[in-house]
Amino acid sequence: MKIAVTGVSGRMGRMLVDAVSETEDATLHGAIERSGHDWVGRDLGEILPAGSGVTVTDDPAKGIAGADAVIDFTAPDATVALAKSAAEAGVAHVIGTTGFDDSHIAQLDACADRIAIVRAGNMSLGVNLLTQLVRQVAASLGVEYDIEVVEAHHRHKVDAPSGTALMLGEAAAEGRGISLSGMADRARDGITGPREAGHIGFHAIRGGDIIGAHDVIFAGPGETITISHAATDRQLFAKGALRAALWTVGKAPGHYDMLDVLGLR
Numbered sequence: 361m362k363i364a365v366t367g368v369s370g371r372m373g374r375m376l377v378d379a380v381s382e383t384e385d386a387t388l389h390g391a392i393e394r395s396g397h398d399w400v401g402r403d404l405g406e407i408l409p410a411g412s413g414v415t416v417t418d419d420p421a422k423g424i425a426g427a428d429a430v431i432d433f434t435a436p437d438a439t440v441a442l443a444k445s446a447a448e449a450g451v452a453h454v455i456g457t458t459g460f461d462d463s464h465i466a467q468l469d470a471c472a473d474r475i476a477i478v479r480a481g482n483m484s485l486g487v488n489l490l491t492q493l494v495r496q497v498a499a500s501l502g503v504e505y506d507i508e509v510v511e512a513h514h515r516h517k518v519d520a521p522s523g524t525a526l527m528l529g530e531a532a533a534e535g536r537g538i539s540l541s542g543m544a545d546r547a548r549d550g551i552t553g554p555r556e557a558g559h560i561g562f563h564a565i566r567g568g569d570i571i572g573a574h575d576v577i578f579a580g581p582g583e584t585i586t587i588s589h590a591a592t593d594r595q596l597f598a599k600g601a602l603r604a605a606l607w608t609v610g611k612a613p614g615h616y617d618m619l620d621v622l623g624l625r
């Protein structure tokens with residue numbers, strides 16, 4: 361399978377170049393960076409040995425031409441622009457980017473009428489399994505169990521709450537049979553008053569080189585249940601994204617997630 365990688369100089373972009381080179385069924389076909397980046401126009405192999413023979417481009421249409429799928433861990437506006445190019449070219453789009461608003465999602469949905477898009481705030485098996493568990497626990501416990509999602513990431517992360525925290529919060533809300541919007545408390549400060557029953561709280565820690573850690577806390581009368589996940593190697597996300605790209609072969613247009621890829625739905 362021919363894979364293009366965008367945001368190739370980023371933390372995840374570099375991981376993806378290695379993951380592709382280590383996968384027998386995949387070859388690196390294209391590499392994209394933003395305009396003005398000093399990697400543009402260079403052979404990727406000069407910088408990342410596994411990318412040898414691929415010239416970095418800032419033209420998304422050129423970077424994905426002839427590819428079967430493009431893997432994208434960049435930023436929301438860049439991802440939406442790339443989805444439009446991928447839809448035009450008929451190339452499947454695997455999206456790890458987080459931090460989307462409703463308008464971004466609506467634009468991605470429109471592109472998913474034309475191509476297979478796989479999007480997940482976390483590409484790991486462990487977190488996707490946890491969403492199932494969180495849904496089940498939330499469905500079993502009443503509102504006397506307060507749900508709080510705590511996440512921790514490295515100092516460079518630009519969005520909060522993390523995509524994973526939102527996935528876990530959505531799963532908890534689904535389990536409770538409520539919609540997360542309007543029920544999410546995103547951090548607290550000052551005289552907040554007592555906690556609102558039924559709300560789901562989010563808390564973001566940023567520091568150092570933490571790869572990604574998530575706790576879902578169910579704090580109830582006389583007991584607290586905590587469901588935790590900690591990533592210890594970013595390669596985990598790259599391998600999950602590559603698995604998603606391989607999965608798109610022959611898939612109908614649609615907006616899929618990792619539960620589809622992992623057969624967990």
Ligand SMILES: NC(=O)C1=CN([C@@H]2O[C@H](COP(=O)(O)OP(=O)(O)OC[C@H]3O[C@@H](n4cnc5c(N)ncnc54)[C@H](OP(=O)(O)O)[C@@H]3O)[C@@H](O)[C@H]2O)C=CC1
Nearest residue numbers: 367370371372393394433434438456457458481482483597
């Ligand atoms: N779903 C998952 O499992 C995971 C998701 N993520 C998400 O992936 C995203 C990226 O994370 P990370 O790799 O740590 O971030 P980085 O900032 O290290 O990488 C992002 C890369 O995208 C590049 N970029 C920005 N705009 C464009 C553009 N228009 N075209 C091409 N490239 C562009 C950046 O270039 P420049 O630096 O020059 O601006 C940078 O190289 C985040 O949203 C993060 O939350 C991360 C890990 C796992």
Ligand SMILES: O=C(O)C1=N[C@H](C(=O)O)C[C@H](O)C1
Nearest residue numbers: 458481482517522523524572
């Ligand atoms: O930015 C990151 O690094 C990560 N982002 C994703 C998120 O927002 O949840 C996934 C992972 O936790 C790492």
